Amino acid sequence: MKNNSHKIDHALLNAWMDNELDSDEYAMFDDHLKECPACRKEVMSHGQISSLITKNIEQAAENTNFGPMNQRLFDALEKRNKPWWIRLARFMGTGKVLIPAGTLAAVVLVFFFSMQPAASISGPSALVSSVSGDYASVMIMETPNEQQTIIWIQETASIDNKDHKG
């Protein structure tokens, strides 16, 4: 009971608190603790801090509203799961852009039609150079999230081969 003044073995004490001693060491330190108020006090104050930390973190977790995070999570997943054309359709449906479906179809037709003479085209830059003719309007858009480029060409006149090739 009276060895109040010894130098506390803090390393041992830490290992004891963390369950990192083997059983012999355990028994020894347990015995020592019964005898030594200094070490008991040390263990006690570490224990207080420890329980205060645990209590506060646990309380924070219990009081946290996960709802908004869950909402963001499932929104992100929905976006990830939906095929791009559904997202595109939604984007179009927002009213920011209105493209008649017929024009879209025309775009595709003009696009492929104009590709016919240049058979050896392989990349997008080459495609652009092969398009020729008169158009009332050409609109290039990008979808906000995916950066997919939509080229909208409204054709008015028949294609005549004025040379636009660079």
Place this chain on the structure above:
Amino acid sequence: MSNTINSKESDEERLVARLQRGSEEAFVLLVQQYQQRLYKTAYGITLEREESLDIVQEVFLKVHRYIGSFKKDSNLYTWLHRMTVNESLNWIRKMKRRFKWLHRPVESEDGNDFIYPELGSEDYAPEKLFQDKEMKTILFDQMKKLPEDARAIFMLREIDGLSYDEIADILKIKRGTVSSRIFYARKRLKENLAGYFDQTT
């Protein structure tokens, strides 16, 4: 925590199988089941509530993306927990880089820089403070003052109850480093909070 291991394992296996088949209900279940535990881990390391929510969200997004390559014989929670720890540490590193100029100077060795006016006041009662919000502020302040790596290691021990070997494994550091960081964190906290606790015993 004390559920029988067998039933828990098979529950988990079933959940993983459903997740791998792309079941949305299984994913909702996963989120409900683990978010609070993972949040505790993230919050313990970052000590930031909003960031911890973002971290947990990111972990679930990763689970959703990579569940297909998850091996059936590994432990789901271990995987989730590991990702949470890594995300949390990444966040800390990022913040450290970004706000270097805000970084607190290294404290004096004796810890004497820690002075709160309440300490000297006449009606200073540690028992009361212990439950006080004030105490929480003081505690968190001191935890934030710890070096990030020491705090993270210490919190993995305190909050998640991991052993030195488990922590060493997750962080890919030596066991000796784990024990010395925990030792250090504990010592600092005790020194800096001493005035608030000593009289309670």
